[in-house]
Amino acid sequence: METSTFFFQGHPQLEVDNDIRPRGEVKYMTGLAPERSEMVRGRWPYTGPDDGNLDSERPLEVAIDVLGSQLLALDVGDRMEAVPAASFRDPPPIEVEIVGVFQRDDRDDEYWYGTEKAFSFHDDQWTIIPLFTSETAILREIYERYPTLYTDVTWFYYLDREAIGAGQVDDLLDTLSLVKYDVRSNLNNSSAGIRLDRVLLEYKEQLLLARIPLFLILFLITGILAYFLALITGLVVKSRAVEISILKSRGATTSQVGLLAAVEGLMLSVPAVIIGPLLALGVVKVLGEVFFGLGGSEDLATVPVVLTGNAYLVGLAGGLIGAVVLTGTTLLAARQGIVEFRQTGARPARTPFIHRYYLDLLLLGLIGLLWWQIQSRGAFLVRPLGSRGLEIDYSLLVGPVLLLLAVGLVVMRVFPIGVGVMARISEPVAPAWLVQGLRHVSRDPVVPGSLVVLLMFAMALGVIGSAFSSTLERSQRDRALYEAGAALRFEHAGRSRPVDLQGLSKAVVDEGVADWAVEVQRTNSHLTTTGFSTRGTLLAVEAEDFANVAWYRPDFAAGRPLEELTSLLAPVVPERPDGILLPAEARSLTVSVQPSRPNANLSLRARLKDASGYHFDVHIGDLGFLGWKRLEGDLVPLLSRSRRSQDRDGVITIEPPYTLLSLQITGRRGVPDPGAMFFGELGVNGPNGAEIVDGFHSLDDWQIIEDYSRPGLYGLEASESVVLASSGSSARYSWAPGSIGLRGIRPGQPERPLPALVSRPFLEVTDADVGDIRTVGLSTFSLQVEIKAVVDYFPTLDPAERPFAVVDLASFINRSNLHSPRPTGGSNELWVNPGTSGGDGDAVAESLADNGALSRKAYVASDMVLNSVDQPLVNAGWGALLVLMFLALVVASALGVMLFSFIDTKERQTEFALLRTLGSSRLQLNGTVWFSLFLVAVCGVSLGTLAGYLIGISLLPLMEVAEQGAKVTPRMVLETNWVTLSVSYIILGVVTLGTVFWLIWFTARMEIHQVLRIGEA
Template identity: 30%
Template structure:
């Protein structure tokens, strides 16, 4: 009892040890229950209910009863504890319905059908709109007369009234006598949304609207179906449903795992006992998905809790050592007077056991109370509804509390046992010469611990995660790897403790030249008793490091969720249309008008692929076509996504300026027809070759139209045939209308397409006088248009280039000028060879732009293809091959998932418009299908309000703010670490402050004589205050600085290994370590208040000590 104040501080540590250990189980159970409840509430209740369907089953009595018994037994045994009720429903096979005495018309596919159905407990769930409840039919020697009920809505639809009778002919026995039914009642469900109906009351039970023929769904008592009808039709079959209505409130963390196993076992058992039976429910998937999310969400929290408990145990060791050191003299006196080691240890064991008993009782209660109060915090409001959290004191919580107090008891007894080896002489020697190092440093045990920690850290580095795969594919957390961060932190702390005396000696040597005695005297005392000060430094170091890790972890997760939302959205807002149909500028204008926004940039998302037949390499990729200069102003980007900035990467996509190509093929406005003269080869004139000639034109918006040219009239005397087509009747695209006659057009291509041409020989065709006119087609006896306007005479073909990209052949055709003109000297000659590689399409088009475009690609694309920056290759884009040059690479790009199966290629949208749309028929216009917006403010996010003019497709709306809100809407993600971080901070702050106070109190008692003598030697109050302040500040600053610098890399290393999301996948983009300096400064400020108050109190105490009082407080 003489040390009751000091024992009270030990009791705080014991209680905290038990509380923190038990809080792992209590907090885990509370979070599991709340999170599971949230997950279940997010599902449609019908999806959680259990549906057992047995199809193509008989209705005979014994088989039917066995099926009912087996199904009910399996449900009751497997999941009976969570069911509110069970409902049985049955439906017969189809009957053909006809008026009484009239056979069904079997030739009519739309003939009426019917079936019988029953519900267990139907009478209590319906209202009789007209008539009465059907009676049970009695078996008869022939076809029974059956009373039936019909849904009131179905009766209106089918024109049925009470009293109407029908003949029902079984489809499998049309030769048998029909079953006569009479409608005796029209019914309706009391509540169509009642779980009893399993969500299908008005869909298929009371009225059937999903068939092309009239369906009469007749309700009968169950006994009618299994009695009279089965007696008459023994081979009558049907389907049976048993619904288990789940009460989600009965599902909790303690029975969830068993429920999953029971449902799976029940499904397997029913399939084995009853043929053609299936069990449908989303309950196991929901629970398993939640458990997986919980596993990955709690993983870093357990690692953090290990560190917190470690600090608590160290606090106990430190305080216990101080307590024992104060009593070493008493222990030595007991030993000198005959007390045995066992007797001394019994004293401490009794003291420790009493403290541990209090810890076991109070610790879990304290943890449960603190966790319960977390429900009042904003982080838990989504889970707890603003009330306290219900906690459960499971057996695991009590066992963990016992483990915590046993560890605390060991921390108390070990110092006491070491002290029993001291004699009076040893005790006197330790007073004169304090130990310089603890035993684990003297015997280099710290080096062994460093080796173990380094090995585990190496394992963690090799594995890349705290998660391990079990033998059968399950995920688990390796306990050894979970303590790795704690060992790593302890490794650094031990290294510091080994170097600390050296640092003190250097500081003491450097302070010899200082004026005054305060600082040199303080340094001398630090050098003389480094072990005494190192204990507090180690506590400060560990506490500060964990505080940095906790503060960094919270800030890092917040930033990670922001980054993930921005990365997935790509921009503040993104609209994705199912397909693009408008040129970029028109698309942007439509989007800006629809969304009432500015600064929209168009993006085309399509597929691209790389293939190398020589190495059998094929790489499938997504392609993102963007506009440099606009895209980088809107898109989300981080410097670690690539080795270059986004501005630099976009700049590489801009093509170099080239000399403009000659302008050819301009079609003036106001024309309706286009035509040209040609000397076609036999493969075009021979109908068996299925060849055709066509042209493609474009307008100023780069909209494309293709027109087939047909022969007009007979060839002239020179063998030239005139071909013409109407500009108001495009072959494709049909959904885009025809070109505006008042707009100037551009001849985009002249081409030939064959489907059955013979291969091998070189072929050629001559073209001359490409003409167009706004008048009618020429008459059969005329040669060409009556008043033609020459578009191009093909006197010079330098402005044209052959169409490439149909296949991987670099030059599929050759275009030249020859002296073979019709009205002039020259004509164009297109020479080509028909091969079996790719579509047989040949032609030429006006020369425009470069022949290759620059692209930037993902790092994975380079690895799979073996290409490097600067390499030229072919990519298959928009159904044609395009020459590209690799201009750069990246590791991450907004909206792209590197964990997916597709790589990514990024190109210039305007360049794609030209190079990837050069092959008629195959390559349509590469139009944008996404709009990236700089802001979502003021925009109506309803997809139906964002349908573009001329389209009926609503876009998919993705906003950065929406994704961030969705990520934060799951309170499990935030609350699961928010609460534990709060408890961790509170524990660290309390223990550090309490440890400092205890340390200072014991130091005051042990050094009272020293400071009293200093006062009698002339030290002033200010000097005493300065000496105490210097020693304490030196210790505090050393521990805090080292802990801060230790916590930053510790936080970074741990977050690297914990960089998985709640589904166990790598976080995209990678987590970037953050530090919440405001949180750190808050903790430091609170600790500083405690430290300053303690230092001032000690200084006042020391300054008032006199020699005669000091002699009574200690031994001279």
């Protein structure tokens, strides 16, 4: 609770003008004493021996903070008077006694949030010292004396962050909205300042974007593990086919065999359902501590990990699925008795059902159609009807799973054909063990092909997962660097002299705070097209050094380096410089003119440039006369009000010699009417007398200043009817109303368009191509640009927001001063590369201030990258998620490889024994044993790497979603984390080598005579 402001008086240091008089409110704040403050001297108001009794005859007891005591130069026991500063006429003062001086314990405590000016402070304008007292004293003592005194009551509510869960965000947002409505409806003259709702909305938005890759990976993992489960179950059932056929031959029914498998599956599932969630809890805790701690988010390592009932439900569902798959596969195998089993073993393997009837091709067609629909949607996010927010369309997340399935179908179709072709090709030339291995795989390719698909799925997901992790992190970093544009970027104001460069970049480099710096001017523009115009952005840069400063990726312009692009912006040097160089001793400019009719509203001016490149206008004379007249104007800059303020006293120093750039016709109230002007002689006056510079005998070196937004309104021609007697010639310049920019003529060659880099939307809007010339309009004039190259992106410019063009700054300033009604120049941004100089933002800002430019906003790329990358919802959990993913899939793949090798070797014992009896050496036999394993591993890993890369490339456009559903700028670049991916390569390699050594041991122990005697028993 606080009152309106009181003035303080009663001491010499307080008797000053009201403008600078110390002042303050009388306040009461709950929780201030004694919990969060310490009494330095004295006591708290109304806590003395009188037990807080109020007495109107006694002074009002108050406490002030330490700074307030210093500002007032008063201490405990001192008294002063307080008078309301407003709302009263000659109010009586109230006597105040300072009974205590305190200080806050911890100023960084959350309790003080929003109360920065609730305590004493002093600035250039005010000296504020609040007086703290009790609530009763304010209500009784203050308001008995000043009943109409304004009072402000503020309630601060502090959030218990520990008690709020992620699932309560929507409820909390609804509550905050209701609070705002209730405050506005039920409390008069009230307001509510709530920022929590914006934080929660931002959280929801970031969480939504973070869920896309998370759910995508989970969908892929689920699909692959389901395939693994079916494959492993099929291998297990295949290895037990003899047992099942024997049970059938001894009287067991199919249902009994199925019941046996169901009981076995349930017995295996129950321990897994119980132990699995507990094991997951421990793994998540360990990975959370390791990866969050090492990842720079130590605070997240302490986030509690809890086990909910949903985890057991998911585990129960997984156990039931495993039991059902085992039972179903067993029932399929139980259809055969011992006779059918023997017949099947004696015949070649049958072609799979989906291959016999080409169902895989039908599925590929359907998957292709669904994938085309998903890509046409452009993202995994949708905006439901009647909702303002975005939501994830989970049906679209099935698309990548289907895409992976399509790759598997292609491999299952092509793998047998490829192995068969390899067997036929290698038969005449390859060693026996290789031919035997290829023949075996080509005769029964279903199981090896299925294992190849499993390994391919695992490696593909490994590539996708590692790429997503590094790609998302790089995208966050690139977005921050793209927005910054350079290591340091400053938006500045306060200095805009009409010169090519302000000298800011040179000053920063010369002072040693940066290795490179460039000036940049960013301005709004519009693209002039037939019938309408489109808003755009024009960026003028120091093209020569821009590549040394700006952050850039080659894919912004189809692989072209930035140095090559900026070199295209270099202006073409004309054969003769534009303008007329006046004698160095010239003091005034003379022009003989005759207006078509007198007009006191019009005047003649000249635009010149001095030796340092400073552009300025000179007033030559008014045009309210008839006939020929020789006008003369001193070569003194004509300054506008804003220019006069920048150049202090309105007087600037210009350096001869001067170059005449143009002669222009201006009007105090515009030029609303058409007209014409005859030019006779152009000359200068100086210490050596008058000198004729040009007599307008030839107009080859004179051009009109064209208005490119409305061409054809001006004309320039030689006149034979109206001539100056002394020269015998003249030039007639005519104009029509309705144009912008300058009206006048200029000496020089025909104007060339500015070389420019443009965005693709620029081409689409203007219906242009590289090499074409288009018009870009600015606020008071238009320029022509020649499209030299097309860029998809350029630092700090969003092509989706506005079309843009990039030009050279010096060329742009020079060309602007040919068309702008006022001399123009300068820059509004400074891009800096500190390099080895190590200059920071403060040093550059200080350099700007020393050179007359005020930094309005600074972009520090390193800070922006840190803030962008260090976001838990964006990056947290990816390391642990990848580890879990690799552990699950690599273990699954390793189990598949080991089980396949075991079953394959057991089934082929007789074959191996026969090969030994036929003369095969042990080395040849080992080659035959290992070949299937190596073929599966090599094909699975190589195809998986290729498939993962291709799928990642195809998914990347769907992942390029930023806040509010907008496209990410710049686009994402797929970046594979080969360190993470190499872990999966190493694990699979170790498993393969381990299996090889096990096979060596197994075949070494194989007794040929025993195998041949036992056979398949």
